[in-house]
Amino acid sequence: MEKIIEVKDLTVTYENDDKPTLNSLNLDITRGEIVTVIGKSGCGKSTLLNTIAGYIEPTTGEVLLNGKPVTGPNWKLGVVFQNNALYPWLNVADNIGFGLKMRHFDKDAIDERVDTLLDQVQLTDKKKDYVFSLSGGMRQRVAIARALANQPQLVMFDESFGALDEFTRNDIHDVILDLWKSLHLTFFIITHDIDEAIKLGNRIMIMTPDKGSQLRVVENPYFNINSADIDSDYMKFKNDILTQIV
Amino acid sequence: MNSKGKKKYWLITVTTWLILFVVWQIATSFKMVPEILLPSPEKVVSTFVKLSEYGYNGIPLWQHFLITMARLLSAVVLAIITAIPLGLISGRIKIVYSIFDSIIQFIRPIPPLAYYTILILWVGIGETSKVVLLYLAAFAPIYLACISGVNRVKDDYIKSAESLGASSKQVFFHVIFPSALPDIFTGIRTAVGMAYTTVVAAEMVAATYGIGWMIINASKYLKSDVMFVGIIILGITGVVLDQILKYVERKIVFWSGR
Numbered sequence: 490m491e492k493i494i495e496v497k498d499l500t501v502t503y504e505n506d507d508k509p510t511l512n513s514l515n516l517d518i519t520r521g522e523i524v525t526v527i528g529k530s531g532c533g534k535s536t537l538l539n540t541i542a543g544y545i546e547p548t549t550g551e552v553l554l555n556g557k558p559v560t561g562p563n564w565k566l567g568v569v570f571q572n573n574a575l576y577p578w579l580n581v582a583d584n585i586g587f588g589l590k591m592r593h594f595d596k597d598a599i600d601e602r603v604d605t606l607l608d609q610v611q612l613t614d615k616k617k618d619y620v621f622s623l624s625g626g627m628r629q630r631v632a633i634a635r636a637l638a639n640q641p642q643l644v645m646f647d648e649s650f651g652a653l654d655e656f657t658r659n660d661i662h663d664v665i666l667d668l669w670k671s672l673h674l675t676f677f678i679i680t681h682d683i684d685e686a687i688k689l690g691n692r693i694m695i696m697t698p699d700k701g702s703q704l705r706v707v708e709n710p711y712f713n714i715n716s717a718d719i720d721s722d723y724m725k726f727k728n729d730i731l732t733q734i735v
Numbered sequence: 736m737n738s739k740g741k742k743k744y745w746l747i748t749v750t751t752w753l754i755l756f757v758v759w760q761i762a763t764s765f766k767m768v769p770e771i772l773l774p775s776p777e778k779v780v781s782t783f784v785k786l787s788e789y790g791y792n793g794i795p796l797w798q799h800f801l802i803t804m805a806r807l808l809s810a811v812v813l814a815i816i817t818a819i820p821l822g823l824i825s826g827r828i829k830i831v832y833s834i835f836d837s838i839i840q841f842i843r844p845i846p847p848l849a850y851y852t853i854l855i856l857w858v859g860i861g862e863t864s865k866v867v868l869l870y871l872a873a874f875a876p877i878y879l880a881c882i883s884g885v886n887r888v889k890d891d892y893i894k895s896a897e898s899l900g901a902s903s904k905q906v907f908f909h910v911i912f913p914s915a916l917p918d919i920f921t922g923i924r925t926a927v928g929m930a931y932t933t934v935v936a937a938e939m940v941a942a943t944y945g946i947g948w949m950i951i952n953a954s955k956y957l958k959s960d961v962m963f964v965g966i967i968i969l970g971i972t973g974v975v976l977d978q979i980l981k982y983v984e985r986k987i988v989f990w991s992g993r
Binding site for chain 2: 542543561563574577587
């Protein structure tokens with residue numbers, strides 16, 4: 490399997506902190522998989538994402554993208570933020586095409602890709618609307634489309650669905666799984682919701698706060714499970730994860 | 736606020752002004768206050784008509800008005816052109832901030848009249864010193880608003896742009912600048928207010944026309960009716976200018992607060 494991301498002996502210690510937030514952490518992400526990371530608040534999940542995305546420089550160790558060190562933010566590493574970070578002064582189409590415009594794509598190419606993505610996230614009729622007029626779920630779809638517009642190698646979600654209600658969150662889960670299947674994408678999803686981590690992750694990584702943050706990898710037999718299929722085995726699996734987190 | 740609520744508050748505002756007008760009318764009709772201190776509304780209106788017809792001190796009223804506006808607007812435009820880039824850069828680059836901020840913070844609280852004479856000595860007694868005085872009054876609010884606007888740009892906006900492939904220059908022009916626009920507009924409105932309150936001071940020294948000069952000149956001869964006309968013109972113009980700015984703000988920064 491082709492490795493897209495290799496995290497090698499990654500340690501991150503913030504200024505004025507005695508203890509490292511991430512301590513000698515190792516992790517690989519291979520093309521075409523969905524990795525979900527779950528852990529308690531403050532265990533370093535977002536630090537891990539920020540370091541992979543190039544926002545934070547490792548104290549020691551390194552993050553490799555296709556074998557080359559990540560030295561800063563990069564269009565090949567898309568990020569969807571919790572509060573979506575859409576630009577309210579731009580309409581939906583301009584938000585989605587923002588990255589392509591920054592990368593000097595011509596207008597026709599931008600329009601074509603934006604139209605395709607709008608169709609994929611089912612927001613074609615909202616193309617000219619401003620993002621502040623959209624619901625929370627629609628905004629997250631726009632944020633996903635914007636992250637996908639650059640055709641990044643990896644799309645990362647930083648607790649992106651935490652602010653959504655359960656119904657909207659389920660819709661977004663379906664959108665993500667549909668996009669993953671149809672476009673053969675690779676996702677890295679940070680969440681604090683165990684059900685979300687189980688439903689979306691081919692592999693689940695559990696971050697524990699003991700001795701600096703370490704990852705425990707769990708193979709997930711319940712990937713893309715329907716709520717109707719939840720049984721006692723599922724609940725046992727979920728409880729096992731829960732006991733490892735706390 | 737719904738339209739019913741808006742109408743209610745509008746009615747309260749109108750009623751307040753009507754009450755003030757009635758009190759003014761009663762106070763002057765019954766000679767409760769000497770006319771030299773408070774001329775009657777009729778006297779003020781008739782003086783306004785006379786000034787419109789014959790001007791003040793040989794200069795038409797509209798010329799007094801236009802020169803005051805020209806001084807004010809040229810100072811504000813100059814402040815906008817210089818304070819916005821400097822404020823945005825200061826908000827972003829700490830070295831630039833360290834150079835300029837303390838100087839601006841030093842000048843900001845000083846009453847303009849305190850340095851007006853020095854300005855006249857430096858740049859002459861003509862129009863330049865007046866415009867520079869108003870410019871100095873208008874500069875700080877815009878500059879400080881820009882710094883505040885840059886500091887309030889959401890970190891995720893910048894991170895997101897960087898992850899989408901934007902360069903530092905693109906982040907500055909496509910993310911930081913539009914994001915800071917609501918604060919910049921607040922700064923411009925404050926700046927117009929500051930320059931406006933300084934305009935009378937600017938026209939106090941060595942001016943021969945302007946609404947501010949007209950008020951000061953009329954005060955020397957206790958022409959309170961002329962002073963009232965000047966004050967009402969300044970008041971109404973101030974409100975109109977602020978409404979124009981609010982309208983432009985709503986059109987340009989339509990997303991603000993949403």
